[in-house]
Amino acid sequence: MDPLSLLKKAGLEAKGPPVPLHGGEISRVWRVGPFVVKTAEAPPPGLFPAEARGLRALAGRGVRVPGVRWVGEEGLVLDYLEPGPEDWEDLAHVLAALHRRREAAYRAEPGFLGTFPLPGREGGEWTAFFCERCVLPLLEATWERLEGLGPKVEALYRRPLPAEGPAPLHGDLWRGNVHFAREGPALLDPSFFVGERGVDLAMMRLFGGFPRRFWEVYGELYPIPEEVERALPRYQVYYLLAHVHFFGEGYLGALWRAISAS
Structure with a gap:
């Protein structure tokens, strides 16, 4: 239309x-x-x-x-939000406040990552929630294209992921989904669910675009524990499976690096 x-x-x-x-x-x-x-x-x-x-x-x-x-x-x-100046410190305040919020439970309505459908799910232990809701649907969809990496992906989630508490997430937070409006930073095109903030942090780190000053301010407002830092490659696997699904085997190298770093 x-x-x-x-x-x-x-x-x-x-x-x-x-x-x-x-x-x-x-x-x-x-x-x-x-x-x-x-x-x-x-x-x-x-x-x-x-x-x-x-x-x-x-x-x-x-x-x-x-x-x-x-x-x-x-x-x-x-x-329409009129464009404004980049204010990375303000964005750090916005995201730290969002990620500090605590919800009653992990929760996701049926939704999408891009156009890939993801099921609804509510409650339970975080690692199982994340694996079953986010990773396994994409793993099944891409299995034949992974050149033997499928079992290695499955093995990543036999170890528990760190859990700080259920927080609201953008869910697809790359640089292109940040808009600096005249009134201040805004977020676009969410794949919203309630999970662990490491999911958002992992996507923000995967392709870059967030400058050092943003990370300095965010870290001051809401420090990132070492165990969360170490878990980021396992969250990045989720997004890289999506890239294999949408864009092909050219992302297998990045997927292997994320698996190796996990």
């Missing part, structure tokens, strides 16, 4: 022509006046409602996100 038709369906008035924005590998994204309109070619059922739930969940926990104006299976309409 084109952006103007989607706005009309949402009952919102278009102000100005659609201007394409960068939308990554999944969605087509336009700015139309004060709105951002997202659509995708044959999106999997539930993709945009899951993104809207994640944005609202983060907003309810004090994180700046674009407001959700309308959501349907066809797409999503958000508020």
Whole structure:
């Protein structure tokens, strides 16, 4: 569906022509006046409602996100956040406050990493929760492409992962999902669930883009224990399996390095 038709369906008035924005590998994204309109070619059922739930969940926990104006299976309409200056110290405060929050239990509604569907799950011991909800679906989907690495991935989660307590997570926190708005840092495109903050930290470290000053301030506000640092490669395996699934065997080298560092 084109952006103007989607706005009309949402009952919102278009102000100005659609201007394409960068939308990554999944969605087509336009700015139309004060709105951002997202659509995708044959999106999997539930993709945009899951993104809207994640944005609202983060907003309810004090994180700046674009407001959700309308959501349907066809797409999503958000508020446009005017760009502002990079403020990494403020972002460190936002994420440290988010990760310090404690929820009643580990919990995930059915959702997505990219367009890959992930099951819902609630409660239980953290290592089993993370492995069964996040890793095993991707491991099954990529097993034939892993060139013998599958059993090594399985073995990683026979040892317990460190548990600081259930915290709300963005779930796909690479640099491209951080937006520095005029009002301050905002987060985009979440794969929200309640887990251990190491999941977010691992993705932030995997491809870089977060400068030293961010890590200095975050570490002062919420120090990262050594056992969490050591666990980051096991969390990165989750994201690297997703990259093998979406982009192919070119990520097997990075996957092997993460396994070796675990």
